[in-house]
Amino acid sequence: MDKVKYYHIITYGCQMNEHDSEKLAGMLENMNYKYTDQLEKADIILLNTCIIRENAELKVFGKLGELKRYKRKNPNLIIGVGGCMMQQDQPVDEIYKKYRHVDLIFGTHNIHHLPELINKIEKNRERVVEVWDEADGLIPDLPSQRESDYSAWISIIQGCDNFCTYCIVPYVRGRERSRPLKSIVKEAEKLAEDGVKEITLLGQNVNSYGNDLKEKVDFPLLLEALNKVGKLKRIRFMTSHPRDFSDSLLEKIKNLDKVVNHIHLPVQSGSTKVLKEMNRGYSREYYIETVKKIQAEIPEAAVSTDFIVGFPGEKEEDFEQTLELVKELRFDMAYTFIYSPRSGTPASRREDQVADKVKKERLNRLMELQNKISYEKNQNLLGTIQKVLVTGPSSSDENVYQGRTETNKICFIDKRPDLIGKIVEVKINSAKSWTLNGTLINRVKI
Ligand code: 5AD
Ligand code: SF4
Numbered sequence: 001m002d003k004v005k006y007y008h009i010i011t012y013g014c015q016m017n018e019h020d021s022e023k024l025a026g027m028l029e030n031m032n033y034k035y036t037d038q039l040e041k042a043d044i045i046l047l048n049t050c051i052i053r054e055n056a057e058l059k060v061f062g063k064l065g066e067l068k069r070y071k072r073k074n075p076n077l078i079i080g081v082g083g084c085m086m087q088q089d090q091p092v093d094e095i096y097k098k099y100r101h102v103d104l105i106f107g108t109h110n111i112h113h114l115p116e117l118i119n120k121i122e123k124n125r126e127r128v129v130e131v132w133d134e135a136d137g138l139i140p141d142l143p144s145q146r147e148s149d150y151s152a153w154i155s156i157i158q159g160c161d162n163f164c165t166y167c168i169v170p171y172v173r174g175r176e177r178s179r180p181l182k183s184i185v186k187e188a189e190k191l192a193e194d195g196v197k198e199i200t201l202l203g204q205n206v207n208s209y210g211n212d213l214k215e216k217v218d219f220p221l222l223l224e225a226l227n228k229v230g231k232l233k234r235i236r237f238m239t240s241h242p243r244d245f246s247d248s249l250l251e252k253i254k255n256l257d258k259v260v261n262h263i264h265l266p267v268q269s270g271s272t273k274v275l276k277e278m279n280r281g282y283s284r285e286y287y288i289e290t291v292k293k294i295q296a297e298i299p300e301a302a303v304s305t306d307f308i309v310g311f312p313g314e315k316e317e318d319f320e321q322t323l324e325l326v327k328e329l330r331f332d333m334a335y336t337f338i339y340s341p342r343s344g345t346p347a348s349r350r351e352d353q354v355a356d357k358v359k360k361e362r363l364n365r366l367m368e369l370q371n372k373i374s375y376e377k378n379q380n381l382l383g384t385i386q387k388v389l390v391t392g393p394s395s396s397d398e399n400v401y402q403g404r405t406e407t408n409k410i411c412f413i414d415k416r417p418d419l420i421g422k423i424v425e426v427k428i429n430s431a432k433s434w435t436l437n438g439t440l441i442n443r444v445k446i
Pocket of ligand 2: 012013014015016017049050051052084169172173
């Protein structure tokens with residue numbers, strides 16, 4: 001019998017990338033590779049890279065340097081690099097020339113070719129580079145080696161047509177391509193049969209789902225179809241673009257029982273001037289009105305957002321408008337980023353870049369304000385009963401278990417292995433900015 005072969009995958013970036021890594025793992029499992037968490041044991045190591053901010057790129061180069069010693073120990077080791085960073089010429093050239101221990105470079109549009117590419121390397125022992133500039137339609141449905149038995153991602157739309165002036169994603173992930181509704185529903189049914197309780201629908205902009213399809217479908221209709229999948233309990237989705245957040249979508253979130261009351265609605269800035277220069281397609285007033293509508297229609301809903309501070313030309317008064325917006329809307333949670341110029345994007349060519357010191361100072365002020373609000377909002381939950389999908393031991397203490405509320409907040413409970421994968425009722429006893437603590441009151445029979 002052949003010796004067992006092992007793989008290890010290191011993923012950077014967003015859920016889309018995490019999901020792609022599950023597909024890469026699925027293909028490797030089909031090729032009889034087994035997962036290992038020990039790099040020294042691996043016969044193949046893949047890096048699935050991200051290019052959204054400079055930090056993400058630096059991490060990849062650091063990791064590649066580190067991997068050299070594994071190759072020295074085991075010359076047969078295959079090291080492959082894929083993902084968004086490989087869709088740009090500059091990092092590909094640099095890796096090809098300077099990191100001679102990398103055997104394989106592939107892009108985001110051809111992940112389904114992984115088995116062929118590996119076979120080629122195994123057979124000829126030569127370095128292989130295969131990156132496609134354009135998506136050749138949708139990436140075919142691939143088997144996923146899922147990380148969780150109870151939660152699963154489903155990609156509903158690939159690519160992005162928005163061209164926000166700071167963002168590299170449209171250049172590396174291509175144009176918007178929606179999956180046919182039937183194939184999404186079929187995937188959800190199969191996952192539910194396999195015991196999955198919660199699905200998260202993924203897309204750079206889920207609200208434009210269906211725009212490019214011949215069939216007359218849109219995102220609200222998709223939610224309605226998925227809500228009928230019997231054994232499924234929760235439907236999450238991300239990311240929504242505020243410009244396309246419609247009343248009919250709000251109505252579905254409110255009325256479809258499985259669609260969770262959590263909306264991630266990245267605003268990026270509270271200044272209409274900056275939003276315009278970002279090409280976001282909405283004003284400060286429109287965004288405020290949209291969130292207020294959500295809060296009025298679904299008072300228990302959690303709204304989270306993303307901010308970029310230090311976009312070129314952002315003045316102190318623009319930034320203060322961001323702080324004012326945060327005070328007015330009181331998000332449950334916000335991801336805050338320092339603007340990072342990405343080569344090839346319009347904003348990176350501007351001459352009025354904000355100084356690093358100013359960017360950092362603004363980030364700290366924004367984070368401080370948001371942490372305080374998140375803390376206060378979580379204090380409001382003390383004594384309430386939340387439905388928590390228990391996922392297992394917490395990452396820092398295996399005697400404490402954790403799960404997520406419907407509103408996507410992390411909640412800790414006492415260790416109870418029999419509850420993994422179940423949705424249980426928990427009474428909230430204490431809370432911090434990012435986490436809740438609770439006690440089990442009753443097991444929901446689902
Ligand atoms: N610099 C900083 N943050 C960025 N994002 C996207 N592009 C950049 C960039 N060039 C942030 C946005 C987006 C999130 C996924 O990443 O806030 O919503
Ligand atoms: Fe995800 Fe964007 Fe990073 Fe690509 S560049 S992995 S789409 S965050």
